[in-house]
Amino acid sequence: MTQLLAVDNLSKRFGGFVALDGISISVNPGERIGLIGPNGSGKSTLVNCICGTLQNEAGSVRFDGHLIDGTTAHQRTRRGLARTFQLPRPFASLSLADNMRIPLLYTVAARGSGHSAHDIEARCIDLLREVGLDSKAKRLPRELTQVEMRKLELARAMAAEPKLLIADESMAGLTHSEVEEILTLLKRLNGQGVTIILIEHIMRAVMSFSQRLVVLVSGRKIADGDPNDVVRDPEVERAYLGQ
Amino acid sequence: MRTDLFFLICLVVGGIVFAAAIALGNDYYFFAGYVVLQYVVLSTAWNILGGYCGYVNFGSAAFFALGAYSTVAMHKLAPVPIPVLVVIGGVVSGVVGFGMGYLTLRLRGAFFAIATLALAVVLQTLIVNWDFVGGSRGAYIVRPESIAPFGSYIKYLFLIMMLLAVGAITVARLIERSRLGYGFATIRDDELAAEACGVPTLTLKLVATTISGALMGMAGAPFPYYIGFLQPSSAFGLDYAVNSIAMPLIGGTTSWVGPLIGAILLGSLQQIATVTISSAVNLLLVGFLLVGFVIVAPNGIVGLVHKYIQHRPVGQVGRRRVEADAPGSAPGPTP
Amino acid sequence: MIFSFDLLINAIVSGILIGAFYAAVTAGVSISFGILDIVNIAHPAFIILGSYIAYIINVTFGLDPILTSIIVTPAFYALGAGIYQIYYVSFEKRGQESLRGLAFFFGLLFITEVTLVLYFGVDYRYVEAPYIGPTLHFAFLDIPLRILVPSLVSLLLIAVLQLMLTRTFVGRAIMAVAQDQFALKLMAIDPIRIKRIAFGISIATASLAGAFLIIIQPVEPSVGREYIGRVFAICVLGGMGSLPGTVIAAMLVGVVESLTSTFYGPSWAPAVSFGFLLFTLAVRPAGLLGR
Numbered sequence: 001m002t003q004l005l006a007v008d009n010l011s012k013r014f015g016g017f018v019a020l021d022g023i024s025i026s027v028n029p030g031e032r033i034g035l036i037g038p039n040g041s042g043k044s045t046l047v048n049c050i051c052g053t054l055q056n057e058a059g060s061v062r063f064d065g066h067l068i069d070g071t072t073a074h075q076r077t078r079r080g081l082a083r084t085f086q087l088p089r090p091f092a093s094l095s096l097a098d099n100m101r102i103p104l105l106y107t108v109a110a111r112g113s114g115h116s117a118h119d120i121e122a123r124c125i126d127l128l129r130e131v132g133l134d135s136k137a138k139r140l141p142r143e144l145t146q147v148e149m150r151k152l153e154l155a156r157a158m159a160a161e162p163k164l165l166i167a168d169e170s171m172a173g174l175t176h177s178e179v180e181e182i183l184t185l186l187k188r189l190n191g192q193g194v195t196i197i198l199i200e201h202i203m204r205a206v207m208s209f210s211q212r213l214v215v216l217v218s219g220r221k222i223a224d225g226d227p228n229d230v231v232r233d234p235e236v237e238r239a240y241l242g243q
Numbered sequence: 244m245r246t247d248l249f250f251l252i253c254l255v256v257g258g259i260v261f262a263a264a265i266a267l268g269n270d271y272y273f274f275a276g277y278v279v280l281q282y283v284v285l286s287t288a289w290n291i292l293g294g295y296c297g298y299v300n301f302g303s304a305a306f307f308a309l310g311a312y313s314t315v316a317m318h319k320l321a322p323v324p325i326p327v328l329v330v331i332g333g334v335v336s337g338v339v340g341f342g343m344g345y346l347t348l349r350l351r352g353a354f355f356a357i358a359t360l361a362l363a364v365v366l367q368t369l370i371v372n373w374d375f376v377g378g379s380r381g382a383y384i385v386r387p388e389s390i391a392p393f394g395s396y397i398k399y400l401f402l403i404m405m406l407l408a409v410g411a412i413t414v415a416r417l418i419e420r421s422r423l424g425y426g427f428a429t430i431r432d433d434e435l436a437a438e439a440c441g442v443p444t445l446t447l448k449l450v451a452t453t454i455s456g457a458l459m460g461m462a463g464a465p466f467p468y469y470i471g472f473l474q475p476s477s478a479f480g481l482d483y484a485v486n487s488i489a490m491p492l493i494g495g496t497t498s499w500v501g502p503l504i505g506a507i508l509l510g511s512l513q514q515i516a517t518v519t520i521s522s523a524v525n526l527l528l529v530g531f532l533l534v535g536f537v538i539v540a541p542n543g544i545v546g547l548v549h550k551y552i553q554h555r556p557v558g559q560v561g562r563r564r565v566e567a568d569a570p571g572s573a574p575g576p577t578p
Numbered sequence: 579m580i581f582s583f584d585l586l587i588n589a590i591v592s593g594i595l596i597g598a599f600y601a602a603v604t605a606g607v608s609i610s611f612g613i614l615d616i617v618n619i620a621h622p623a624f625i626i627l628g629s630y631i632a633y634i635i636n637v638t639f640g641l642d643p644i645l646t647s648i649i650v651t652p653a654f655y656a657l658g659a660g661i662y663q664i665y666y667v668s669f670e671k672r673g674q675e676s677l678r679g680l681a682f683f684f685g686l687l688f689i690t691e692v693t694l695v696l697y698f699g700v701d702y703r704y705v706e707a708p709y710i711g712p713t714l715h716f717a718f719l720d721i722p723l724r725i726l727v728p729s730l731v732s733l734l735l736i737a738v739l740q741l742m743l744t745r746t747f748v749g750r751a752i753m754a755v756a757q758d759q760f761a762l763k764l765m766a767i768d769p770i771r772i773k774r775i776a777f778g779i780s781i782a783t784a785s786l787a788g789a790f791l792i793i794i795q796p797v798e799p800s801v802g803r804e805y806i807g808r809v810f811a812i813c814v815l816g817g818m819g820s821l822p823g824t825v826i827a828a829m830l831v832g833v834v835e836s837l838t839s840t841f842y843g844p845s846w847a848p849a850v851s852f853g854f855l856l857f858t859l860a861v862r863p864a865g866l867l868g869r
Contacts, residue, residue: 053435072445073438082439089436091429102429105422107441160441299680301619346860352676353617357810358859360619361852364807368849379845481803485688492681527692534685537678538668 002065004029004164004195005050005081010059012042012049019045021219022059027164032190033197034210034227038239042219043199044086047166051083052076064163077103078110082162086169088149090141096152097137100124103160111161123159131155131185147178154185164195171202179205207231215239246417253409261405265398273401277469279510280404281462285483286490286502287411288458291418292451293488294496297431298348299356302363303487306336306456308478309366310463315376315473318384325403325465332464333457339366340456341449348448367479381474384467400465411458415499418454427451459487482526486510489533495545504544584718589840590833591719595729597832599790601825602732603805604812605739606783611810612819613756614773614780616665620683621809622802623690624781628654628788629703629797630694636705643705644731647789651782658781661686662774687802694799702796710793728790733825735786739779740821752776756819804848811855 005027012020020042027033037043048054050061052073061068068076082103091099104120115123128134131151136144144152150170157165167186171179183205190196200206206213206227213230215223217239223230230236264272285303292298310332317328347358371379386396393399418424426447429437434444467473486509494505509529516525540547603625610618631650632643669679704710709723743749751772755762759769791797808831813819816827831851839847 051439053438072443073435074441074443077439077441085436085439089433091432091436093428093432094425098425102425102437102442103440105425106443109422110441156440293677297677299677301684346856350859353611353615353680354814354859356617356680357619357807357814358856361807361811361855364804364852365849365856368846368852372845481688481800485684488681488684492678496677521696523692523695527689527696530685530689530692534682534689537681537685538664541672541678 003027003062004031004064006060006062007046007050008060008062010046010049010056010061012045012054012056019219020049020056023216023219023221024059025214025221025224027195027197029163029195030190030193031195032187032209032211033195034206034213035197035199035216036201036203036206036213037216040218041216043216044168045219046216047083047168047199050076051081051166074106077107077160077162080161080163081166082157082160082164083166084150084153084157084168084170086172088153090144090149090152090156092141095138095140096128096133096144097121097124099141099152099156100127100159103156107160127155127159130158147174147181150174150182151185154182158189158194162194164197165189166197166199168199169201170198171200171205183209246413246420249416250409250413253413257405257409261402264401270395270397273395273397274469275511275514277397277401277404278514279507280401280408281466282486282490282506282510283408283503284404284411284462285459285487286494286506287408287415287499288455288462289487290491290496290499290502291415291427291458292455294491294501295418295424295427295431296448296451298352298448298451299488300359300452300455301356301484301488302359302366303459304479304481304483305359305363305366306340306459307463307466307483308370308475309336309339310460311466311473311478312370312376313460314464314467315382315384318467319375325400325468329403329407329461329464333461336460336463337453337457339460341453343456344449344452348445348452363479363484367475370478371475377473379475381472382467383472386468386471396468400469403465404462407458407461412499412503414454414458415502419498423447423450482529485526485529485533486513489529491543493532493536493543495543497542497545501543501545508544585840586837587718588720589836591721592725593833593836594829595721595725595832596794596836597829598729598732598825599725599787599794600808600812600832601828602728602735602783602790603787604809604816604824604828605736605821606780606787607809607813608816608819608821608824609739609752609776609780609783612813612817612824613752614776615756616662616777617680618683618777618780619680619806619810620687620690621780621784622805623687624654624657624784625788625791625805626694626797626799626802627690628785629792630698630788631785632789632792633703633705633797636707640706642707643789643793644728644786647785651785654785655778655782658778659774661781662777665777666770666773687806691799691802698799700798700800702798703792704796705792707793724793728793731786732790735783736821736825739783742779743821748772748775807848807852807855811851811858815854815858 003026007023007025010020010023023046035043045054049056052071052075056069063076063079063081066079068079091102101120101124104115104123109115125134125137128137131154133148133151133155141149141152154167154170171182174182179202186196186198186209198206198209210227212225213223213227214221215230215236222239223233223236264276285307289300289303292300313332313335314328317323317331343358343362347355370376376382388396390396390399393402418427426442429440429442430444430447437444466478470477490505490509491502493509494503495501509532513525513529516528536543542549607618607621610616610621628647632646635641635646636643665679665682669682709727712723714721714723714726743753751762751767752775755769755772762769762772812824812827812831815830816823831854834854835847835850838850
């Protein structure tokens, strides 16, 4: 089975600061991966390098068998890589429905599946319905609550029909039940065949969701395996959980 | 409303305006009207990059002047009719727009804006030192007295500019309603998120810069015939830079309607003011209006109208169809 | 093009001196754009305003322009603080600084220039002072005092600014606000107040730069425009907010402009700095001493 994502010895520095130091991760199709690490450990930098927002300086990133180093973010999205942002970044002047429209127009359409205008309209509403936001389809993002914004962010990532979704701290600041809502949504997506990397600080969510747990500390991967084993790893405890 | 229908309606309206101006019997209206129409094109062109994409171009005068100077250069090489000159002006400015975009669009909006200023000065310096087009001494273009079947030449120039104005707003409206328009909006709202959604931001920005530059060049191409004697200082004049920014911002940057309103209002005001008071005071007023509107009414006149007619503030930008399609809401003005 | 060693040395020296002056002109923008990330393209207009104030006082009372500008500095500071307040409330707070903020400053630039034209007309104005006129001669080197004096005072101004930014509490808060506003808040420092102070200082430097300008050359309202590109070119080239970088970049630009002007003719000089800017932006946006 070809790996969906193969990150090999990835490095990234900002001036003198080494953000990522030789990271290697592989993800198989259909997996649910949890990625954890203290603040500043490089998780978001890793996501940015994988998704093309930043370019890595050393190492390589392979997606679906293709080398994607040097390609732009939008090219990677078209290949099937989608991500949410830690702080939601909706298109503020567009309605929720129009926010869904963008990936449909620019990613799905670019892959050659020509939808008619009517289909696109229907698809936008469907996507919002999956996250329970269809009643607010014509509203603007600034009218949404925190958890609704996160759902919108996820829905928009899903609109791009990705093979791999990286959910970057989609649950930060949410209540217990809101966290459950998002988790249910993500599990459902995974059931539909989307590989998911979940980056989170909320341990119970990560533990219940992940088949495999990866731990990042100071730009290095220090653990990668079964969540229960990783959690008991003394180095992990020392670096992260013990604090 | 479909685009071709819109285009026809605009042509009809333009035709009515033209007939009305003829009926008034004074060529002055054509001279003044030419300037206003020129500003319609310039503002609409600026707004495609500035209002839709959020990238501010301070060098509108440069693209305008390029169009004017390509006419001067062509005039010395081979006489061609004005419509051909317009196309040439558009191509030259479009290419330069593309080139400049390629150099600077990878950078943040602020750097792009500064780069456009730099470009304007570099181009002006090049032209000033290029004797073939007259350099700092200027270049004369002899305007024919009359041309059949219009009569005075200015009527012909007015008509050309009218066609350009109609074309410009049709193009702007077409963009707005297309996939391209959505893409532009995402660039304005959040480029990073746009890229993550699959929008090829650099390509779209280049498209915007090229179209915007080309339209400005087309507006500039007939200018030497209008003015008769072209100097770099008049072609690269600051009033072009200020007006092409002030008019869309005052009219409203969200759609093609804003620049049109801004250009007609502000342009007419300035034509009246130049006759009654000095042109310096006139420009001062533009400056104050620009600052005032930008602080108090960021969505321009269009935004103010939206607020009062529909009792609901339009986001930061209004996708007009949102309000119009919303179930139960009163049908909004659908242009 | 007549090449002579004398000409070359003179061009280089004069370029360095003018460069020092350019650094003073740019210092304000290094603070407002380099540190605060505010694209104040109206800065040159304030400099011209400073020039005209120095001119008026000089013509009416015979007071030395540099002295005038120092006295007027508090007024410019207040002006800067006021402008920042409007800018913050209208744009920064609403998150609209990219389009509307730029247009705002553009409008200010315009209003200032046109008001000066209405008041003073478009004639060139110049000031009188004991050091305007005499020239120092060292063998083949000619150094007009009207260039030397402002250059030296410019370097003094930069040194004072650098000391303030690195040694005083307010100065370091200014440097900090560029990097982490939130951290500043946690230390019970109001970032908006700091930015207001910084912007005030930025405009205050314009007063002094204006005096230097009118000593070096006669001034009329549109002279500011040729400085817009220069100032941002130097700011970017100098690494955005680094005052030492600004000085080096300014002298580089000064020398290249001077050489171009001497050997190719003054009509090409405006294109130099702007060409520099385009080149820098295209190739190395982080500047020479990149951040």
